[in-house]
Amino acid sequence: xxxxxxxxxxxxxxxxxxxxxxxxxxxxxxxxxxxxxxxxxxxxxxxxxxxxxxxxxxxxxxxxxxxxxxxxxxxxxxxxxxxxxxxxxxxxxxxxxxxxxxxxxxxxxxxxxxxxxxxxxxxxxxxxxxxxxxxxxxxxxxxxxxxxxxxxxxxxxxxxxxxxxxxxxxxxxxxxxxxxxxxxxxxxxxxxxxxxxxxxxxxx
Amino acid sequence: xxxxxxxxxxxxxxxxxxxxxxxxxxxxxxxxxxxxxxxxxxxxxxxxxxxxxxxxxxxxxxxxxxxxxxxxxxxxxxxxxxxxxxxxxxxxxxxxxxxxxxxxxxxxxxxxxxxxxxxxxxxxxxxxxxxxxxxxxxxxxxxxxxxxxxxxxxxxxxxxxxxxxxxxxxxxxxxxxxxxxxxxxxxxxxxxxxxxxxxxxxxxxxxxxxxxxxxxxxxxxxxxx
Numbered sequence: 001x002x003x004x005x006x007x008x009x010x011x012x013x014x015x016x017x018x019x020x021x022x023x024x025x026x027x028x029x030x031x032x033x034x035x036x037x038x039x040x041x042x043x044x045x046x047x048x049x050x051x052x053x054x055x056x057x058x059x060x061x062x063x064x065x066x067x068x069x070x071x072x073x074x075x076x077x078x079x080x081x082x083x084x085x086x087x088x089x090x091x092x093x094x095x096x097x098x099x100x101x102x103x104x105x106x107x108x109x110x111x112x113x114x115x116x117x118x119x120x121x122x123x124x125x126x127x128x129x130x131x132x133x134x135x136x137x138x139x140x141x142x143x144x145x146x147x148x149x150x151x152x153x154x155x156x157x158x159x160x161x162x163x164x165x166x167x168x169x170x171x172x173x174x175x176x177x178x179x180x181x182x183x184x185x186x187x188x189x190x191x192x193x194x195x196x197x198x199x200x201x202x203x204x
Numbered sequence: 205x206x207x208x209x210x211x212x213x214x215x216x217x218x219x220x221x222x223x224x225x226x227x228x229x230x231x232x233x234x235x236x237x238x239x240x241x242x243x244x245x246x247x248x249x250x251x252x253x254x255x256x257x258x259x260x261x262x263x264x265x266x267x268x269x270x271x272x273x274x275x276x277x278x279x280x281x282x283x284x285x286x287x288x289x290x291x292x293x294x295x296x297x298x299x300x301x302x303x304x305x306x307x308x309x310x311x312x313x314x315x316x317x318x319x320x321x322x323x324x325x326x327x328x329x330x331x332x333x334x335x336x337x338x339x340x341x342x343x344x345x346x347x348x349x350x351x352x353x354x355x356x357x358x359x360x361x362x363x364x365x366x367x368x369x370x371x372x373x374x375x376x377x378x379x380x381x382x383x384x385x386x387x388x389x390x391x392x393x394x395x396x397x398x399x400x401x402x403x404x405x406x407x408x409x410x411x412x413x414x415x416x417x418x419x420x421x422x423x424x425x426x427x428x429x
């Protein structure tokens with residue numbers, strides 16, 4: 001039941017957020033409910049092992065292999081799981097493709113839903129009130145904040161992640177990338193290009 | 205029927221400030237700690253993702269707006285631990301002194317973290333609810349957004365999309381209904397659809413005539429047009 005009351009238990013903890021986290025960690029550790037080594041492991045995984053490099057590999061493969069791309073657009077969950085990308089906050093994946101006629105962008109207006117196995121932990125701006133409030137109503141003005149301008153011919157489709165389905169954008173392959181290997185292509189794929197607020201890098 | 209988290213379409217928030225692609229995953233050390241404590245406590249299995257989201261939404265509007273992102277998480281977690289009876293207010297005041305907890309045998313161990321994260325928690329379930337809509341069919345969302353089971357309860361139909369006409373883009377299968385699951389009323393799985401709306405159905409002054417917004421919506425949020 002929703003409890004709308006003013007005496008939330010969190011008010012019993014120190015107001016400074018760093019101290020508040022520390023207090024909670026200490027209480028739970030002393031009760032035997034969490035282990036600080038477990039926390040270190042979770043942080044290490046999301047800092048060093050799971051991040052946008054995963055999604056970039058998927059995009060580069062889709063740019064290189066039309067059959068893979070067709071399977072990816074049809075059933076992303078199974079296809080990325082085959083590459084080892086599955087798990088928390090990526091249990092139900094959909095990949096959508098940018099075209100010259102339609103640009104795609106992902107937001108979560110209600111909280112901060114984001115495809116963790118492919119992109120890691122969302123950046124601060126993705127979780128900000130400004131992005132959550134504005135992306136659905138004025139996507140071009142939001143893109144301008146990222147220095148991105150679309151052609152007048154391109155419409156925008158914004159995906160508001162309101163359920164447990166997570167979305168990854170397949171950006172358009174940049175011109176001048178013929179002959180590049182998958183590894184070289186992956187270097188061009190930015191995190192923001194897979195959220196739809198950026199475009200891939202062009203080869204220098 | 206509004207809550208502070210439901211901010212899609214709101215005016216007045218100012219620019220989005222991008223950060224660099226290579227910026228640290230956690231801006232400060234306690235951000236990572238807040239995420240990790242929340243995940244490790246969640247592994248005790250005393251609540252689900254819908255309960256946990258709803259607890260953050262129950263922060264008072266004043267707290268929700270002044271707290272940074274991970275402050276919301278950590279405050280929501282403290283509230284959740286008491287609400288589910290895992291901890292008491294006295295535990296907070298005594299800083300956790302006393303006996304080991306009965307749930308201690310459920311503690312997530314460091315060596316089990318990678319496996320637990322890789323396993324995830326899928327939300328699709330078999331359902332007896334027949335699929336009512338087909339791809340391409342015109343639908344309208346409920347005219348008033350709000351939980352129909354619990355007054356002021358959790359729901360995932362944003363206010364900006366209430367009463368809007370769109371069409372079915374894709375059936376995602378049958379998924380746990382958050383409106384029920386967030387309140388201990390069972391998972392109540394039902395069909396979940398991607399529904400596409402013209403921007404002109406949602407906004408007085410859309411940027412482009414071809415723009416669209418897609419939302420993932422449960423069947424009970426929708427009616428045939």
